[in-house]
Amino acid sequence: MATTFEHEPPYSVGYFIGSLSSESINRTLSKALIKLAPPEMEFVEIAIRDLPLYNRDLDIDYPPVARDFKAAIASVDALLFITPEYNRSVPGALKNALDWASRPWGQNALTGKPSAVIGASMGAIGTALAQQSLRGTLSFCNAPQMTAPEAYIHMTPGLITDDGEVTNEATAEFLRTYMNEFYDFVLRVLTVLPRK
C-alpha cells in the first residue's frame, strides 16, 4: 500500500539569536548556518528584543508583542537557537523569551517543536554551559531536541565574514553536516508529531 507523507518540504525554521548586540558573532553564525542548510529549509528570525520582562500577572491578558511572538513560534515547523554564553549561562533576553513562550500555563508554544541549539564564543569552550542550561529549559518545555551533533563554535577573527561566508573549509563542512543532521531530525519529529 502506498503511503503519502503529509509533511512535505519546505520546512520552516524559526531562529532565535540570543544576543541583542548589533555586532553579534552569533548573528554572523546564523547567516552561515542559513547559507549552508539544505534547500528544503526556510528560515525566519523570531525576534526577542522587544519583549518586556515576563510577569505572570500578565498571563490573563498577554501584551500584543508577546502574542505575536508566540504566534511566530506556532507558525514554524522547527526552532533553531543560536546563542552566546553570558556568565556561564543563557543570556537573560533569551531566557525571558522562553518564559513568555511557555506561558500561560497550558498554552506552551514550545511543546512538540523540534529544536536545535548552537552557539559561538570567542572563548575556548564556545558556549557549552549556556547550551547545557538552554537544553534544560527546552526539556522542561517539552521541545524535542537534536542531541547530536553538538556544536560549540570557537569564533576567531575572520572565521566567518560579515555576510556569512565561512573561510575555513573544515568549519564549513562541520556546519553543513550540523544543518543536514538538523534537517533529518526535523523530518523524524514531524513524522511522529503531526504539524498542527
Ligand code: FNR
Ligand atoms: C560574555 N562572554 C562570555 N563568553 C563565554 O564564553 N562565556 C561566558 O560566560 C561569557 N560571559 C559573558 C557575559 C557577558 C555579560 C558578556 C557581555 C559577554 C563573552 C561573549 O562570548 C562575547 O561577548 C560574544 O561576542 C557574545 O556573543 P555575541 O553578542 O557577539 O553574539
